[in-house]
Amino acid sequence: MKVAELVSSKILIADTLSQFAVQALLEEAQLTPKPGLVDSVGNGSHNDLNIGLMEKSAVSLKSSFFEMAMAAFGQQPSQQLRERLAAIGRYGEQTMLEATGNVNTHKGAIWAIGLLCGAAASLLSVAAGQVVTAGQIMDTAGKIAAFNDRYMPLQYTKGSKVRNKYSVRSAREEAIEGFPSLRNLALPAWAKYCNEPEHIIRLNVLLTLMASVDDTCILHRSNMDVLRAVKQQAALIIRNGGLGHAENWILYLKLDEYITAKWISPGGSADLLSAGIFLQKITQHFKI
Numbered sequence: 001m002k003v004a005e006l007v008s009s010k011i012l013i014a015d016t017l018s019q020f021a022v023q024a025l026l027e028e029a030q031l032t033p034k035p036g037l038v039d040s041v042g043n044g045s046h047n048d049l050n051i052g053l054m055e056k057s058a059v060s061l062k063s064s065f066f067e068m069a070m071a072a073f074g075q076q077p078s079q080q081l082r083e084r085l086a087a088i089g090r091y092g093e094q095t096m097l098e099a100t101g102n103v104n105t106h107k108g109a110i111w112a113i114g115l116l117c118g119a120a121a122s123l124l125s126v127a128a129g130q131v132v133t134a135g136q137i138m139d140t141a142g143k144i145a146a147f148n149d150r151y152m153p154l155q156y157t158k159g160s161k162v163r164n165k166y167s168v169r170s171a172r173e174e175a176i177e178g179f180p181s182l183r184n185l186a187l188p189a190w191a192k193y194c195n196e197p198e199h200i201i202r203l204n205v206l207l208t209l210m211a212s213v214d215d216t217c218i219l220h221r222s223n224m225d226v227l228r229a230v231k232q233q234a235a236l237i238i239r240n241g242g243l244g245h246a247e248n249w250i251l252y253l254k255l256d257e258y259i260t261a262k263w264i265s266p267g268g269s270a271d272l273l274s275a276g277i278f279l280q281k282i283t284q285h286f287k288i
Ligand SMILES: CC(C)(COP(=O)(O)OP(=O)(O)OC[C@H]1O[C@@H](n2cnc3c(N)ncnc32)[C@H](O[C@H]2O[C@H](COP(=O)(O)OP(=O)(O)OP(=O)(O)O)[C@@H](O)[C@H]2O)[C@@H]1O)[C@@H](O)C(=O)NCCC(=O)NCCS
Pocket: 046, 085, 086, 087, 088, 089, 090, 104, 105, 106, 107, 108, 109, 110, 111, 112, 113, 114, 115, 149, 157, 158, 159, 160, 169, 170, 171, 172, 174, 213, 214, 215, 216, 217, 221, 265, 267, 268, 269, 271, 272
């Protein structure tokens, strides 16, 4: 392949990946109704968020995802790649805060989708016609995340406060372990409910994640008992066959009432849902 062709194919792939990333964020935000989360009809347990802000945030992140894909082309997982993606990720966080007037809309999603975007670009640049699976993308993302970022500023984040208090799998471990919640729960749930309408599949995937994820957003605003109660209620709906069954909407309504009463938000599960939508788009488009 000539240099000009190579550069334009890289740009095309990076553009496609970053478009998919933004679409995944938009589709997660617009999925309705979601308990405690912003959706098309309400702001969930958030005084400072709304659907317009979520959409603005998603669109603002396009160039950051594009840069992450470009940075990863032709690269194997390495400390250098980890640090490059981290610098772009921090720039993305800044861009998000500027777009939203300082409200955190997508920090967890920038992390998860940013790593997956870089991993996909890295694999697509060497695969040239070979099969690349969602599993390989998650493995590669995990390997990148496992490298140390020497330039990470010391921040006392909500996640770090929760990690000091409880032994949990937060956003950090989720990525380093190669996204077990996506791999073992979300993607199998997609396959299991594949004959349902798309919005029901996605709500069932969200519930599947909520039944298991140690969501530091929930833990930071409440405690382990509340997280356990959320997990149990979400798991019950899934055990009963999910939201394709009309009678389970009563349980979903109860879960929503509980989440609203406790004023909590499953933001970590929402991020993993958008990461799952992103992987689905990649695998469908690149037929991998
Ligand atoms: C490694 C980082 C993810 C930082 O992690 P850490 O845990 O230290 O930091 P947090 O600031 O707490 O952010 C983590 C966000 O990840 C989401 N999340 C939570 N639990 C999980 C989980 N178990 N698995 C996966 N993901 C999870 C969650 O994001 C969503 O919630 C956000 C709203 O959160 P917040 O504002 O904190 O809470 P609210 O209650 O809404 O606020 P108030 O209204 O009360 O004020 C929302 O944004 C969702 O996205 C957590 O917030 C990583 O970010 C990092 O190191 N970044 C540096 C750059 C980098 O290295 N990038 C690499 C390449 S991209």
